[in-house]
Amino acid sequence: MIPSLPPEAWQALTLSLKVSLWATLASLPLGLLTAHALARWRFPGHGLLNGLVHLPLILPPVVTGYLLLLAFGRQGWIGAPLWDWFGVTFAFRWTGAALAAAVMSFPLMVRAIRLAIEAVDPRLEQAAATLGAPAPVVWLTVTLPLILPGIIAGAILAFAKAMGEFGATITFVANIPGQTQTLPTAIYSFLQIPDGESAAWGLALVSVAVAFLALALSEGLSRRVAARIAGR
């Protein structure tokens, strides 16, 4: 039933897992901060920030990839100084694939976390404050436990989105086997070559398996958290 996969396919799968994991973990702190800012703070530019975060969801992924290339390419206005000063580049590297995946999945992560934060009754936090807790303690002891299911859901959603990201990735970092070829771009490549169909089919099955695993993980985790909220 499961066709044996050529080495490039396995490479693509492990790269995709690495890229998605990094994309998710690295964007999580910024995602938390952004979600918190959007949910709780009133400041000038609130609407602008909200629009910016959601932009990758609305733009064609190819356009996002192209914009990333313009900004983070060797000659890009962020990419050039990064290369000149630190010798760091995202262009045509797996880190670039991770950046593209992070940008594309960021809106989903922020939305999930923001909803969770908005669902927290601010009076709980205020109650903690009148009991003597300074703001960081309030956040750690009251807010964080309550929004944990939302953070988990946001992270898993972002991970799944990163696993499937195609357009921005291929535009930004191309499709170099072993370097930037992720699971979707590999499937695409296999479909382009004669006799590649069985490998494409194998990778498709793997994608489904990964998706189910992520879903099961998220369900299991949120059920455990929900059980805690309901009282053990």
Next chain:
Amino acid sequence: MSAGIDLENVCCDFGTFRAVDNANVSIRPGEFFSFLGPSGCGKTTILRMVSGFIEPTQGVIRIGGEDVRGKRPNQRPTALIFQNLALFPLMPIWENISFGLEVRGVDKATRRKKAEDLLQLVDLPGAADKMVSQLSGGQKQRVAIARALAVEPQVMLLDEPLSALDLKLRQHMRAELRAIQQRTGVTFIYITHDQGEALAMSDRVGVMSQGSIQQIADPREIYNNPVNGFVASFVGENNVFQGEVQHAAAGMASFTTPHGQFRARLGDLSGKIGKLYVRPEHTIITATPAAENSVPVTVSDISFEGSFIAVHATSDTGAHLTSELRNDGSATVPEKGVRVHMSFDPARAAILPDANVRG
């Protein structure tokens, strides 16, 4: 330890809207003080200023004599109990109660002991390991109080804490709260729009309307000697007569109304127009006119209220008047549709101005 609270010329604006206008009150250490007023009159805003969630636009707030401007909520010796109680859903009861101690770095064994002592105090022993969702409304109420008491606040601020409870439980918790306050000696500032609650529990009551404190006095004084029509009508029922002051002497005045000439105590009108207020239980119903302050009326309805009987009547000018007769056999209850006379003692009626609001 308990502290007094002073509000000196405190105002709070939200944009151009003045939610609290020039509040001046001195609450004594260990006092049970209530702010009473209708929805939107600025009660919660006062509590939020005292607890430090908002700063007054003008004026000074002192807690224990110390100016608390600029102090954050966690730096003030106050504990606020919210209307919805705001118990932490993920923590068992004992952790809820000892949250404030944990913040202060108290060790677990001491925290646990303190939580159990407090559960004893609020009459909820054995609930330490339950979760919030397993408690009833009244039990949650007690936990919220215990949690606030755990940090040994000098002032407890309570924002309509009983409003979510049913009538019976509310009445029970009134007595309970009062008892806890007496036992601990902590200053309580209690907010409510329920006059029964305020009168029954408080040492003193501040009645508010549209951001202004109308009167500060003990419950009896508020009820028996309201300073204006707002206080008279908000706290208890009244029959109101419009008219004009004629002769005033020695605190009494005669008052000309469409129903005739009445005599009553004269309140501080300060040049404003007054109305005459008399409580239903201070009127009597007779078959023949009384010597003074007597209005001929037609009985339109009788309602039996248990401890008293309310007689609803209409005067010749169409005004609706109410008389309350004690249900102890001392009064003869008239029949519906009968013509009778309603009268009242001049000493029990007062001519008062409307509310004191800005302008």
